[in-house]
Amino acid sequence: MALADSVTTSLKDAESSLRNALAYSARSERPFVCKTISEMIENIDRLIRLDDMLDQMEDLSKNLKE
Secondary structure, eight states, X not given: OOOOHHHHHHHHHHHHHHHHHHHHHHHHSOHHHHXXXXXXXXXXXXXXXXXXXXXXXXXXXXXXXX
């Protein structure tokens, strides 16, 4: 079951906002702040990719059963 388009869009919007925050934080914040924002970006990206991969695995599983 793929992520709904609205969820994917919201996640990508959040990722974009976090990238913007990371750019600003790189100039004036402690490294820990940058690291934490980077981890958030990574987790969003991983979630989207993992959901796609799980969908592909489900499709493959269904095709093998046929």
